[in-house]
Amino acid sequence: MLKTDTVIIGAGIIGLSIAKEISRKGHEVVILEQHSRAGEETSSRNSGVIHSGIYYPTGSNKATLCVEGNRLLYEYAKGRNIWHRNTGKLVIASTSEEEGKLESLVENGKRNNVEDLELISKKRIHRFQPEILAESALYCPSSGIIDAAELILSLETEVQQKDIITSYNSEVEEIEVSDSTGITLHVRAEESFTIEADNVINSAGLHAVDLARKIKGIPEGILPKSYFAKGHYFQLSGNHPFKKHLVYPLPTKDSLGVHLSFDMSGKVKFGPDVFWIEGIDYSFNESRKDDFVSAIKTYWPDLNPDKLFPDYTGIRPKIYGPTEEPADFVIQTSKQHKIKGLVNLFGIESPGLTCSLPLAKKVANLLF
Known part of the structure; x- marks a missing residue:
């Protein structure tokens, strides 16, 4: 049985940023990614725009994280020599x-x-x-633009330098929760395995809601569609x-x-x-x-x-349909689902790329 402090599910820009931030705080992290490489879905299939924060309701996660993320992303891109332009x-x-x-x-x-x-x-x-x-x-x-592929590569390089294990081609099939052992994840891979963690962050993007339904004991009523x-x-x-x-x-x-x-x-x-x-x-x-x-x-x-x-x-x-009002990012913690150490991230669409660095800090601070 493998054991670690924190498992992050999803190696997109958000998941990699969170891993970097938690590792910076001195905690062990393992990333599980179902694809063969990082950032295969939403992270690499977008406009690559660095948003300013003009569109979103005041006080929302999208608004506050976007305004802060705009500044942090320019600083990060400059410091890491990632192609970008403040257009x-x-x-x-x-x-x-x-x-x-x-x-x-x-x-x-x-x-x-x-x-x-x-x-x-x-x-x-x-x-x-x-x-x-x-x-x-x-x-x-x-506002500006950034090369999303270079951003993913930079984050992935930092993760590797911090000795964070990233397991690719690894799909989480079931998640069990226990007061004594924490959270146990059953993972299908070339050689399937089980891993225990004190904390699990569901950063699975398009699959986040479906993944949350695999958590035994999570209240169905708190999961968005x-x-x-x-x-x-x-x-x-x-x-x-x-x-x-x-x-x-x-x-x-x-x-x-x-x-x-x-x-x-x-x-x-x-x-x-x-x-x-x-x-x-x-x-x-x-x-x-x-x-x-x-x-x-x-x-x-x-x-x-x-x-x-x-x-x-x-x-x-x-996490809202065509006839419904737009929804904010949902950062779901034990206050909502009563499962210690679990953070679900739902509806992380645009401006998720811009928000990635402050969102990572927020999630890390919720757990540590």
């Missing part, structure tokens, strides 16, 4: 009717302590990015005029909209949309292209649809 972002009002919503977004950002937000006129937008069609815009200078929202990304081929700023439409209830971003090579991509699905499926629905073209042309009318090609898809682990 700033334009959130645009395409019509005069949308300008009131833009003003509300500014006020929400200010309540969340996002600094240096600025409403800019149509004339100034033209100086920022003359190709963009908009009546006005919110300029958010603290899991929903999957697929997002498609299209890439733009050839030359383009977008070199400096991210461009976003106003957000909808379930999404920040089909926005324009770019990667370290300068390649422009648009997305994601929202496509509710029943199970995990990364297939690309090319028929979404017409909807993308329509959405993009509201702010870039000169788009040539023939230069838009399928790129990739990602899936957001939501």
Whole structure:
């Protein structure tokens, strides 16, 4: 029987960050990851945007962690030589009717302590990015982009340097709880094994709710329902005029909209949309292209649809459905489920990448 202080289930950006933080406090950690490498799902299938915190309800986990995470992630990326750019972002009002919503977004950002937000006129937008069609815009200078793959690799390297064991191709099949032995995990792997731990952190992303149902004795009524929202990304081929700023439409209830971003090579991509699905499926629905073209042309009318090609898809682990109000990150502890040493992380979707470092500190402080 293997024994350790803490088991973290999931080697995405969140799980790796938590492992790093708990190890820094001097505790032994083992990571269990069902895939063959780290960050295979939500961590690597996103926009790679460093968010500022303008969208989220004041006082929510998303708001407080995002504002702090924005600063910490820039510091971490600089210190670890991870490719990133503080691009700033334009959130645009395409019509005069949308300008009131833009003003509300500014006020929400200010309540969340996002600094240096600025409403800019149509004339100034033209100086920022003359190709963009908009009546006005919110300029958010603290937004940026980061190479998610480099971030994952950096965190994974730190984990290895701290002698944290990461067991890949290891799927947790059952979790038992005992007052005398703590938490016991039964793991299916090439050579299946059992491990005991004082603490278990469920950071399984898309699988977090299903994993929690494998915990014997956990009250069913406290587990949220899991929903999957697929997002498609299209890439733009050839030359383009977008070199400096991210461009976003106003957000909808379930999404920040089909926005324009770019990667370290300068390649422009648009997305994601929202496509509710029943199970995990990364297939690309090319028929979404017409909807993308329509959405993009509201702010870039000169788009040539023939230069838009399928790129990739990602899936957001939501804990609310298409007819429900958006939910905050859920950080569930013994106060809710009465199981000592267990932390469940549910609904860690966007802005999860930006929030990863302060979220890790918060989880570590809850346990140690």
